[in-house]
Each structure stands twice: as structure tokens, then as C-alpha cells.
Amino acid sequence: MKKYTNPPKQQWAELMQRPVMNFDEIVPLVQNILDKVKNEGDSALKYYAEKFDNIKLNELRVQSSEFNEALEQIDIDLKDAIKQAAANIEHFHSIQLPKTIKTETTPGVSCWQKALPIQRVGLYIPGGTAPLFSTVLMLAIPARIAQCQQVVLCTPPDKNGKIHPAILYVAKLTGVTEVYKTGGAQAIAAMAYGTESVPKVDKIFGPGNQYVTTAKQLVMGKSVAIDMPAGPSEVMVIVDKNTPAKYAASDLLSQAEHGADSQVILLSDSPEKLDEIEKETLAQLEKLPRKEFAAKSLANSRLISFTSKKEAVEFMNGYAPEHLILAVEKPEEWSEHVTQAGSVFMGYYTPESAGDYASGTNHTLPTNGWANAYSGVNMDSFLKKITFQQISKEGLKNLGPAIEKMAAAEQLDAHKNAVSVRLEDL
Amino acid sequence: MKKYTNPPKQQWAELMQRPVMNFDEIVPLVQNILDKVKNEGDSALKYYAEKFDNIKLNELRVQSSEFNEALEQIDIDLKDAIKQAAANIEHFHSIQLPKTIKTETTPGVSCWQKALPIQRVGLYIPGGTAPLFSTVLMLAIPARIAQCQQVVLCTPPDKNGKIHPAILYVAKLTGVTEVYKTGGAQAIAAMAYGTESVPKVDKIFGPGNQYVTTAKQLVMGKSVAIDMPAGPSEVMVIVDKNTPAKYAASDLLSQAEHGADSQVILLSDSPEKLDEIEKETLAQLEKLPRKEFAAKSLANSRLISFTSKKEAVEFMNGYAPEHLILAVEKPEEWSEHVTQAGSVFMGYYTPESAGDYASGTNHTLPTNGWANAYSGVNMDSFLKKITFQQISKEGLKNLGPAIEKMAAAEQLDAHKNAVSVRLEDL
Numbered sequence: 001m002k003k004y005t006n007p008p009k010q011q012w013a014e015l016m017q018r019p020v021m022n023f024d025e026i027v028p029l030v031q032n033i034l035d036k037v038k039n040e041g042d043s044a045l046k047y048y049a050e051k052f053d054n055i056k057l058n059e060l061r062v063q064s065s066e067f068n069e070a071l072e073q074i075d076i077d078l079k080d081a082i083k084q085a086a087a088n089i090e091h092f093h094s095i096q097l098p099k100t101i102k103t104e105t106t107p108g109v110s111c112w113q114k115a116l117p118i119q120r121v122g123l124y125i126p127g128g129t130a131p132l133f134s135t136v137l138m139l140a141i142p143a144r145i146a147q148c149q150q151v152v153l154c155t156p157p158d159k160n161g162k163i164h165p166a167i168l169y170v171a172k173l174t175g176v177t178e179v180y181k182t183g184g185a186q187a188i189a190a191m192a193y194g195t196e197s198v199p200k201v202d203k204i205f206g207p208g209n210q211y212v213t214t215a216k217q218l219v220m221g222k223s224v225a226i227d228m229p230a231g232p233s234e235v236m237v238i239v240d241k242n243t244p245a246k247y248a249a250s251d252l253l254s255q256a257e258h259g260a261d262s263q264v265i266l267l268s269d270s271p272e273k274l275d276e277i278e279k280e281t282l283a284q285l286e287k288l289p290r291k292e293f294a295a296k297s298l299a300n301s302r303l304i305s306f307t308s309k310k311e312a313v314e315f316m317n318g319y320a321p322e323h324l325i326l327a328v329e330k331p332e333e334w335s336e337h338v339t340q341a342g343s344v345f346m347g348y349y350t351p352e353s354a355g356d357y358a359s360g361t362n363h364t365l366p367t368n369g370w371a372n373a374y375s376g377v378n379m380d381s382f383l384k385k386i387t388f389q390q391i392s393k394e395g396l397k398n399l400g401p402a403i404e405k406m407a408a409a410e411q412l413d414a415h416k417n418a419v420s421v422r423l424e425d426l
Numbered sequence: 427m428k429k430y431t432n433p434p435k436q437q438w439a440e441l442m443q444r445p446v447m448n449f450d451e452i453v454p455l456v457q458n459i460l461d462k463v464k465n466e467g468d469s470a471l472k473y474y475a476e477k478f479d480n481i482k483l484n485e486l487r488v489q490s491s492e493f494n495e496a497l498e499q500i501d502i503d504l505k506d507a508i509k510q511a512a513a514n515i516e517h518f519h520s521i522q523l524p525k526t527i528k529t530e531t532t533p534g535v536s537c538w539q540k541a542l543p544i545q546r547v548g549l550y551i552p553g554g555t556a557p558l559f560s561t562v563l564m565l566a567i568p569a570r571i572a573q574c575q576q577v578v579l580c581t582p583p584d585k586n587g588k589i590h591p592a593i594l595y596v597a598k599l600t601g602v603t604e605v606y607k608t609g610g611a612q613a614i615a616a617m618a619y620g621t622e623s624v625p626k627v628d629k630i631f632g633p634g635n636q637y638v639t640t641a642k643q644l645v646m647g648k649s650v651a652i653d654m655p656a657g658p659s660e661v662m663v664i665v666d667k668n669t670p671a672k673y674a675a676s677d678l679l680s681q682a683e684h685g686a687d688s689q690v691i692l693l694s695d696s697p698e699k700l701d702e703i704e705k706e707t708l709a710q711l712e713k714l715p716r717k718e719f720a721a722k723s724l725a726n727s728r729l730i731s732f733t734s735k736k737e738a739v740e741f742m743n744g745y746a747p748e749h750l751i752l753a754v755e756k757p758e759e760w761s762e763h764v765t766q767a768g769s770v771f772m773g774y775y776t777p778e779s780a781g782d783y784a785s786g787t788n789h790t791l792p793t794n795g796w797a798n799a800y801s802g803v804n805m806d807s808f809l810k811k812i813t814f815q816q817i818s819k820e821g822l823k824n825l826g827p828a829i830e831k832m833a834a835a836e837q838l839d840a841h842k843n844a845v846s847v848r849l850e851d852l
Contacts (some may be wrong), residue, residue, distance in 0.1 A: 071443035081831035088531035088825075095527050096539060103521055105514035105786035113522060113787075116765055118799050122715060130837040202798040217647060221655040225799035229647040244851070250844040257840040289839055310788040335814060341541055346816040351844035354817055356830045358825055361539075361813040372628040373544050373651035375811040385801040387787040388761060390772040391780055399514075399784055405507035406783045409592060414683040414714055418676040418777035425670070 001278050004304045005271045006311075015302055018368050019261040023214045030185045030214045034368040037189035048186040053127075053184035055161045060197045062163060062179040067172050070165035082170060085358035092360030093142045098380035102371055107159055108395020115383040120150040120199060122177070122191035123223075124206035127156035127183050130325045131164035132207075138362050138377065139205045140174035146382035151176045152191060152201055156183020170338060184208075185215035185276045192219040203227070205364065205377065227377055231368030234263035235352060236321035238312070240328040249281040249350060251325050252301065253294055254353055265319065266303045268311050274303040313337045323352045342371045393426050427704050430730045431697045432737075438503050441728055442745045444622045444794050445658055445687040449640045456611045456640045463615035474612040479553075481587045486623045488589060488605040493598050496591035508596060512563055513783035518786030519568045523807035534821020546576040546625060547648075548617035550632035553582035553609050557590035558633075564788050564803065565631045566600035572808035577602045578617060578627055582609020584781065605765040610634075614641035617644065618650045629653070631700070653803055657794030660689035661778060662747035664738070665699060666754040673774060675707040677751050679720055679726065680779055686722035691745065692729045700729040739763045746797040749778045768797045819852050 036044040042060060047358055049057045102112035123139045124134055136153065143151045153176045155163055163181060171179050180198050182190055188208075192215075194200030201227040204216060213230040220226040235255035239248050252264045268274055281298065284292050308313040313334070316324065320340035328334060331346035342365030343355055355361045358401055364377035375381075391399065400419045407416035433441055462470040468486060475483045528538035549565045551558055562579065569577045579602045581589055587605060597605050606624050608616055614634075618641075620626030629651040630642060639656040646652040661681035665674050678690045694700055707724065711717050732738040739760070742750065744765035754760060757772035763772055768791030769781055783789045790803035802808075817825065826845045833842035 003807070006497060016812065078831055078835050081828035084532075084825075084828040088535070088537075090539050091531045092529060092539075095529055098524075103518060103522050105517045106510075109514070109780070109785050111514075111518045111786045113518075115806065119765065130775065132836060134832060191443060221643060223644065246847045247844075248842065250847045252838040254838070254844040257838060266481060284840075284843070288843075291838075294840065328804055331816065338812065338830070340810070342813060343811055344814045346814060348837045349819055349822045350815055350817040351848065353829050353833055353838075353841040354535070354822075354825060355813070355815055356841060357829045359535050359815050359817065360529075360537045361815055370651070371810065371812075374811065375809075377806060377810055378539065378813075380806055380811070383798065383801075384766070384799065385782070385804055386764065386767055386797075387802060388770045388772060388803075389776055389781055389785050389787055390757065391776040391785065392773075393775055396775045396780075399510070399780060401511045402507035403779050403783045405504055406511060406560060407779055409504050410558060411715075412680070412683060414676065414679040414710075414720065414777075415484075415779040415782060417710070417714075418673075418680045418779045421676045422673045422775055422777065 001281065001298055001301045001303055002064045003274050003278070004302065006307055007304060012315060012318065015304065018263065021231060023210050026210060026214055027218070030211055030218060033185040034189045034215060034218060036083050037195065038193045045182045045186055045190055045195060048184065049157065049182065052184060053156050054159045055157055057157065057161055057181055060180050061169065062181065066163070067168050070168035071172070074169045082137070083175070086141060086173060088358055088360035089137055089141045090145065093145050093312065093379055094295070097145060097381070098379070106395060106398050108392040109389065109399055110182045110314055111134035111387065111389045113385050113387050115385050117146040118202050118382055118384060119148060120152070120201040120383060121148045122201035123151065123206055123213060124202045124204060125153060125155040125167060126208050127158070129221045131166045133166040133170040134357050134363065135206060136167060136176070137174060138364050140171065140176050142377065142379055143382050144175040146379060149380055150199060150201070153179045153188035154182050154191060154198065154201055155179070157181040185211045188212055188219060189216035191225045196417070205381070227364065227381060228366055228374045229368065229370055232261040232263060234321055234367055235323040235325060236265045236267065236316060236319060237327055237335060238316065238327040240279065240339040241270065241273060242329055243327045243348065245276045245280040246284070248277045248327055249284050250313040250326065252281050253284055253288065253350055254292035254351065255323070256297035256301070257288060257290045259293050262297040264297060265321070267315065268305045269307065269309070271305045274301045274305055276322060278303060321368045322365045322367045325352055340371045342376050343364050395424055396422055427711060427724055427727045427729055429697070429700050431705070431729065432733055433730060438741060438744065444689065447657060449636050452636060453642055454643070456637055456644060459611040460615045460641060460644060463612050463621065464619045464679045471608045471612055471616055471621060474610065475583065475608065478610060479582050480581055480585045483583065483587055483607055483837070486606045486608060487608065488594065492589070493594050493648065496594035497598070499591040502596045508599070510561070512567060512599060514784055514786035515563055515567045516571065519571050519805055523571060524805070524809070524811070532816040532821060532824050535815065535825055536817045537813065539813050541810050543572040543574045544628050544808055544810060545574060546578070546627040547574045547808060548627035548630045549577065549579045550613055550630060550634055550638060551579060551581040551593060552582070552638070554632050557592045559592040559596040560789065561632060562593060562596040562602070564790050566597065566602050566804055568803065569808050570601040572805060573698050574808055576625060576627070578607045578625055580608050580613035580617060580624070581605070583607040611637040611641035614638060614645060618645040653790065653807060654792055654800045655794065655796055658687040659684045660687060660747055660793055661749040661751060662691045662693065662742060662745060663751040663753055664693045664742065664760060665703065667696065667699060668755055669753045669774065671702045671706040672710070674703045674753055675710050677708055677753065677777055678707050679714065680777065682720040682723035682727070683714060685719050687774050688723040690723060690727035691747070693734065693741065694731045695732045695735070698732055704729060707774065746795045748791045748793045748797065751778055766797045768792050768802050822848055823852055
């Protein structure tokens with residue numbers, strides 16, 4: 001772990017540097033996959049299932065019998081835990097549902113804004129040994145609250161052609177309308193263009209590896225919208241002198257275990273605290289099953305002490321962390337200064353994993369400094385806000401002359417005329 | 427103008443087709459401009475000002491003396507019209523400002539969502555003969571309400587190195603913090619990367635030609651966020667038997683005058699009404715100064731009659747128009763069925779130009795069918811919504827076991843451990 005004491009400002013850019021993600025070299029490969037799926041549909045998806053997932057599929061869509069099997073394979077304690085988490089996520093997202101906003105801006109000129117669901121959304125859930133069913137909760141619950149008509153989920157099958165039962169259980173629980181056995185760039189292509197089996201969607205959500213990320217980057221703003229740009233996960237932990245080192249260490253490790261490119265930053269007001277937390281982190285690391293991942297990430301971690309709180313705050317916002325843990329006694333003294341972060345965890349008893357799973361906030365958050373311009377997934381992500389206006393005769397008499405004047409100044413005579421032909425009847 | 431009566435569904439895709447925008451061939455040219463500005467900064471901007479705008483600039487930033495001059499050049503009636511529009515836009519956007527949403531999802535588990543301004547925003551305003559000062563109103567007013575710290579505006583200078591006074595007047599009025607004389611792809615590059623003079627921003631807004639659009643597409647999700655994908659402007663007008671033909675014709679023409687690729691669609695319940703409106707449109711066209719633009723657009727316009735209202739509604743939503751004018755006697759009988767549109771104009775006395783300039787709604791709207799997933803510019807466009815959570819000891823006792831169970835099932839032991847090390851102290 002790398003330690004720094006009061007680093008000078010000219011060093012900050014380097015300390016805030018994210019892992020470089022340059023996927024340029026896989027672009028042609030991914031573009032080929034996108035084109036093949038666009039042109040050949042289901043048969044291309046089956047071709048890639050055989051090639052990448054080692055399974056010959058007859059049917060891409062998960063059948064009801066498979067959902068029923070999955071239901072029986074999940075133990076009751078896990079079901080209860082999932083239901084508790086689902087209820088919290090439902091609660092926190094439901095209260096975000098926007099109301100119609102209506103006003104009269106000028107007598108006779110009514111304007112309103114109404115939120116309507118995006119009709120068809122696609123959720124991508126990665127495969128692999130650890131089934132990310134928590135991401136299904138985080139994406140499918142707000143889609144259901146928004147009343148999206150079609151919620152499509154794609155995830156790669158295992159080598160027996162099966163989807164992990166926890167994913168199917170949660171998909172059923174949260175109202176996903178259909179699940180398809182396809183992964184990687186080909187799944188993104190399927191949802192972006194549609195195939196015989198997989199419907200085209202309006203917006204794609206969810207995390208993925210470099211192929212998925214590249215595919216999302218290539219289709220976004222062309223055939224489909226996406227949730228947000230992707231990057232490796234990251235945490236910034238801020239501690240004070242009383243923060244139990246074992247809490248801070250466990251938070252750093254829960255980020256580090258995601259993978260070698262996960263980023264871990266700790267801020268403190270004393271170099272001694274950094275030493276204490278480093279020691280504890282390395283001790284806890286030894287006991288972790290995924291310690292080889294975590295060790296690589298920790299090797300690039302940065303533990304920084306700032307004597308000046310003002311500088312620490314500036315560094316915190318400049319980094320714009322995806323996850324910000326304020327593991328301090330008075331977290332509100334820090335949170336009031338937060339201007340850029342994905343999600344903020346306050347106090348000694350609020351680990352990031354609470355938000356990752358069960359507190360109710362969303363865990364799909366902006367990485368890579370994108371917290372400067374993007375929100376994490378929230379109800380807005382599944383809605384469009386449409387404006388409406390209705391003008392009475394009286395209203396047009398009040399507002400029309402201003403419109404005519406402005407349109408004329410912009411040399412748009414037909415715009416002016418649309419008002420004039422009406423005003424001459426009034 | 428092309429007319430259709432009850433077109434069969436297999437023809438709909440063709441009737442909903444947007445003008446093809448393929449800018450692939452200018453990508454290398456635009457990429458060169460981006461690279462040159464990234465590497466050479468101000469000197470590249472001055473180079474392109476000389477090359478494309480025919481002006482040798484010493485200073486890129488507009489000086490206070492230039493704002494003062496502009497103030498004197500705008501006549502009082504236009505100032506009053508602009509102020510009336512600004513007040514309405516301010517009113518309608520202010521009421522959209524989201525409040526902090528807070529709840530307790532589980533006893534001891536508090537979660538909230540707070541909106542904070544995007545700190546640095548960049549507005550691009552095209553140059554040319556018609557100064558689009560109305561777009562300055564539409565972008566700078568919500569930026570000011572959001573309290574964005576830095577509002578940068580770039581617009582190309584004329585051949586005398588001047589910016590149109592109406593643009594400078596509105597920029598000053600709406601609190602734009604700085605204006606730079608640079609246009610095209612080079613302006614987008616300046617705001618995406620920053621130069622010695624022009625600050626890097628977090629998000630770029632605004633319309634532009636194919637070079638600007640391509641530049642925005644190339645930088646988005648890489649170094650900066652953008653407002654939305656671009657496409658030619660479009661309107662769909664729905665009429666009934668009593669709609670005065672001159673109103674509908676004036677609405678079609680106010681869209682058509684934007685340019686040859688503007689799209690104009692009219693829906694009616696009778697073929698006779700289409701004939702009547704066509705006749706009136708061609709008569710009004712003759713009197714327009716920009717009739718050569720409008721005529722080209724009209725040549726591709728589609729006037730369609732549907733006997734079935736159900737089919738008309740399906741066509742309306744399938745097209746997902748940027749502007750939807752419900753020029754009918756009972757517009758609420760249509761508006762209640764709207765699921766995809768940018769902005770909706772209701773009744774005989776609500777022309778699109780009201781929303782283009784002065785009613786209060788925003789005129790930066792999703793084109794090209796993107797109303798299926800994007801909202802027009804609104805207060806959300808200038809904000810990030812950050813989530814916060816604070817868990818008490820009691821809260822962690824209530825929620826911790828569910829988190830441990832789920833983390834274990836995802837094989838993320840360090841995530842589980844972050845809860846366990848805390849629970850063992852409680």
C-alpha cells in the first residue's frame with residue numbers, strides 16, 4: 001500500500017489517476033460481434049453461446065420450468081434476506097417517483113412536466129462463479145416501480161446451459177418479464193437491435209467486462225441509450241483518530257476484492273493512523289478467499305494524510321469517488337461539503353456493503369470520476385420527463401407579441417407567423 | 427407533400443423513417459480537430475478561427491467592453507420580449523428543482539437523495555446569420571437555477587471577430603460566467619479538454635451542425651458528458667375537422683423553415699383535411715423569406731389520414747416526435763395516450779413557437795426517436811442526485827444479517843466481513 005503525507009497539489013492529479021482503460025484494440029472484435037448479431041439474429045447468439053460459453057442452446061429464452069426449479073434451489077434464509085433487501089430498495093425508490101409539476105407561467109399559459117416510463121428496458125447481468133443477483137434487485141425494482149412495460153434480462157448460461165438459480169429467483173420476484181441466455185457483447189447487440197427471440201429495448205443497464213463495456217459504448221447514442229459510462233469500482237474512506245482500524249480495513253478490502261483494477265483510497269489526518277490501518281488491512285487480507293485479487297488492488301491503493309481538512313475536502317471532491325465512506329465521528333461535518341460522489345456512507349456503522357445489498361440505495365453508481373456529471377441509477381433512469389403546454393386565447397394575446405418579436409430577431413419568420421395567423425383571429 | 431390514407435402497418439416503418447445522418451466520413455477530420463486542440467490549446471483555436479471563421483483573433487474571451495456595447499445595440503422591445511420569456515423559463519424550471527428525499531427504510535437505517543449542481547457546464551451556441559439567443563435562455567437559465575459554478579459559452583465569431591449582440595445580451599442577463607469566440611468541433615474540444623483560456627467542463631449542451639454533432643459524439647462518455655444525441659428537428663401535427671387550416675399550415679412551415687432535413691408529419695382523420703391543409707401550406711410558403719429551405723423539407727413531408735383513432739395514437743407514439751402539436755378541439759383526449767414525445771402543444775392556440783421561445787418549457791428536446799429514452803433538457807440535466815445513508819448500531823443489528831447472507835451467496839467474503847467486524851462489537 002502506498003502512503004503519502006500532505007502531498008503537494010501538483011501531485012494530486014497523479015494520486016487521483018484512475019486505472020487506464022483502453023479498449024481500442026478490442027473495438028474491431030466487438031464491432032464484428034455486433035454486426036453478426038444485427039444481421040443473423042438468434043443464430044449468431046447461439047453461435048457465440050457455443051463459442052464462448054461452451055454450450056449448444058436450442059432455446060435462448062428461459063422457460064417457466066426453469067424458474068420453478070430455481071425457486072426450489074434457494075434456501076429460505078437467503079430468500080428472506082433478499083426479500084428484506086427488496087423491500088428497502090422498493091421503499092427508497094418509490095419515494096423518488098416524481099409527481100406531475102404544473103404551473104401557469106403567464107395568465108392563460110399552462111405548462112406541466114409529467115414523468116412516463118421508458119417502455120422497454122434491458123438489464124445485463126454478468127455470469128461467472130459469483131452470481132450478481134443483487135444487481136438484478138437494483139435494476140429490476142426501479143423498472144417495476146416506473147412501470148416499464150418490458151423488462152428484458154440477458155445473462156450468460158453456464159456450461160450446462162443453466163442460469164444461476166439466485167438470478168432467476170430474483171428476476172421472478174422483481175417482475176422481470178423475460179430472461180435470455182446470452183452474455184457478452186452479443187447480449188448487448190441483441191438488446192440494441194433485437195433478434196427473433198430477444199426484443200430490441202430503448203435503454204440498456206448493467207455492468208460487465210471489457211467486451212460488454214465496449215459494446216455499450218459502441219451502440220450508445222446510436223441505436224439505444226445506456227445507463228452510464230463504465231469503469232472499475234472504487235472507494236474512498238475517510239477516517240478520524242477514533243475510527244476502529246478493523247472497520248476501515250474491512251471497507252478497503254471489500255472494495256479491493258472486486259478485482260485487481262478496483263481502486264482504494266484512504267484519507268486521514270495523521271500518518272500514524274495510516275500505519276495502523278495498513279497493518280490491520282494486511283492482517284485481514286490473509287484470511288480472505290479472494291486474497292490474490294485483493295492483494296493486487298491493494299498494491300495500488302493510496303493512503304493519504306492531510307493536516308488541513310480544507311485540503312482533504314478538496315481532494316475528496318476532486319476525486320469524485322463512486323463510494324465515499326465517512327467513517328468519522330461527526331460525518332455531517334464532511335457530508336455538508338460533498339459536491340461530487342456517487343453514494344455516501346456516514347459514520348462508523350455504515351459500511352459500503354449495506355448500500356451494495358440491502359439498505360435501499362442503488363449500487364449502480366458512476367465510477368471513474370463520472371460523479372461530476374452523472375447520478376447513480378435512480379428512478380429518473382427509468383423515466384422520461386415530457387413537457388406539455390396549453391395556451392388559451394387570452395394566453396396567446398398575453399404571450400404572442402413577445403414570441404413574434406423574438407422569432408423576428410432570430411429571422412425565423414414562419415415561427416413568427418404561427419403566432420400571427422392565430423392572433424389575427426382573436 | 428406526400429399524402430397517405432390509412433397506410434398499412436407494414437408501411438409504417440418507412441413512414442416513420444428519419445433522414446439518414448451518416449457522419450462517418452467526417453469522423454477522421456473531426457478527430458484531427460479534437461486532437462489538435464487537445465495538444466495545442468488556444469493556438470489551435472486561433473488557427474481554426476482564421477481557417478473557418480476568417481478572423482485573426484488576439485483574444486478568445488469576450489471582454490466586458492463587448493458586453494456593454496451589445497447592451498446598447500438591442501432595442502428596448504426585444505429586451506422586454508426576452509425578459510418576459512426569461513421570467514417564464516425561470517418560473518417553469520424553478521418549480522422542477524428537486525427537494526431532498528429522506529426516509530428510514532429499516533429502523534436505524536436512514537437513506538436520502540440530494541441533488542447537487544454539476545459544477546462546470548459548457549453551452550454551445552451556433553453562429554450564422556440567425557443568432558440563436560433563445561437557446562442561450564433555454565440552457566443558461568436552468569444552469570443558474572441549479573447553481574452551476576461555472577457556465578461557459580462558446581460560439582463562433584463573425585468575420586469581424588464579433589459575437590451577435592443578442593447572444594451577449596442574453597448571456598449577461600442569464601448569468602453565463604464567460605463567453606469564448608470559438609465554434610465548430612474546435613469549440614467542443616476546448617470545453618471537453620480545456621485550453622489555456624477555455625476551462626474544461628463536466629457536461630456540454632447545445633445544438634450544432636454535423637461537425638459539432640460528430641465532435642460531441644466522439645467526446646461523450648470519454649472526457650465529458652453531453653446533453654443528448656442530436657438529429658434534425660421535427661414536428662408532428664394532429665388535426666381534427668375543425669382545425670383552421672391556416673394554423674396547421676403555419677405550424678408545419680415553422681418546422682420546415684429550419685432546413686431541408688427538418689421533418690414534418692401531419693395526422694388527420696380525413697383525406698379531405700389533408701388536401702385543404704396542403705393547399706394552405708403551399709400558399710403560405712410563397713410568402714416566406716426562407717422558402718427555399720422550407721420547400722425542400724416540405725417535399726419530404728408526410729400527410730397521413732387514419733380512420734381509426736387507435737391506429738393514429740399508435741403511429742404517434744411509435745414515431746416519438748420531438749414536438750407534438752395536438753391542434754384538436756379536445757387535446758386531452760389525445761394527450762392522455764401520449765407515451766413518447768419531447769414536448770406536447772395542446773389545442774388550437776398553442777403553436778410550437780410558444781415553447782420555442784417564451785411559454786417557459788425548454789426547447790432542447792430529443793429528436794430522431796430518442797424521446798423513447800431521453801427527456802428534453804430540464805432541471806435534472808444540470809444536477810447530479812447523490813445518495814446518502816447513515817446506519818445506527820441498532821440499524822446495523824437489524825440489517826446486518828441480511829447483508830451477510832447475501833454477500834456470502836455472491837461469494838464476496840470481504841463484503842460480508844465489513845458487516846461482521848462491526849456486528850461483533852455490538
